[in-house]
Amino acid sequence: MDNPERFKNILKGIDMVSKELDMPAVYPIHPRSRKMMEKFGFSVNGSIKLIEPLDYLSFLKIEAGARLVLTDSGGVQEESCILGVPCVTLRDNTERQETVEVGANMLSGIDSDKIMESARSMLLKDNGWKNPSGMGKRRRGSEEWLRREVNRMNILITSIVDLKIPAQQTPSGGEVFIH
Numbered sequence: 001m002d003n004p005e006r007f008k009n010i011l012k013g014i015d016m017v018s019k020e021l022d023m024p025a026v027y028p029i030h031p032r033s034r035k036m037m038e039k040f041g042f043s044v045n046g047s048i049k050l051i052e053p054l055d056y057l058s059f060l061k062i063e064a065g066a067r068l069v070l071t072d073s074g075g076v077q078e079e080s081c082i083l084g085v086p087c088v089t090l091r092d093n094t095e096r097q098e099t100v101e102v103g104a105n106m107l108s109g110i111d112s113d114k115i116m117e118s119a120r121s122m123l124l125k126d127n128g129w130k131n132p133s134g135m136g137k138r139r140r141g142s143e144e145w146l147r148r149e150v151n152r153m154n155i156l157i158t159s160i161v162d163l164k165i166p167a168q169q170t171p172s173g174g175e176v177f178i179h
Contacts, residue, residue: 001033004040006110010090011042013108013115014070018047020116021123023067028054068119077105082131086122088115098132 001007018025025048029037034050037043044050054062060079063069069080069087077096080087081104089100092109099105103125108118 001036004036004042007033007036007040008042009110009112010115011044011048013090013110013112015045015047016112016116017068017070017119021119024049025070026051026062026066028052028059028062068123070115070119081105081129084127084129086125086127088118088122090115102129102132104129 014025014027017023027044027048027050029050030053060083063076063079063085064083066080066085069076069085070090071077071080071087072090074095077087077089077094077099081096081099081102087099087105089105089107090110092107094100094105094107096105100107104127106118106122108115
């Protein structure tokens with residue numbers, strides 16, 4: 001997020017997705033990204049909700065409840081595929097090409113119109129894709145671990161207090177999730 005034009009285009013694309021698809025966008029913003037927003041003089045309106053970074057299990061719980069994930073993270077691309085949540089990758093390439101091949105992920109780059117087009121397209125898709133991460137022993141173990149953790153979270157994390165996120169910052173499910 002060191003490039004102001006790139007960051008601005010991504011924020012504009014997220015704002016477009018949130019407004020045009022009538023879905024709040026939840027962005028657990030990294031401290032460095034927040035610092036760069038301030039440095040560049042950027043702000044977000046009510047369609048993008050900035051929250052503090054989350055611990056991994058809280059992050060997975062919110063990711064699992066999202067309608068759509070926007071990310072530049074390879075790990076998040078893989079997680080959203082396993083969790084059955086459509087993903088738009090805000091890059092021109094990915095090291096998780098298998099997520100694109102099964103239809104769980106689409107590359108948009110940073111053009112705000114392309115982000116919007118990709119989000120709309122992913123939301124229209126059936127999320128019954130075959131999980132490519134199940135190939136091979138190591139990946140199969142990762143998938144099983146992730147599913148176990150999400151199930152465990154649904155049992156253990158039953159209230160906002162358990163998440164340790166203030167109520168005004170806690171997504172209710174069905175949002176666009178950004179990482």
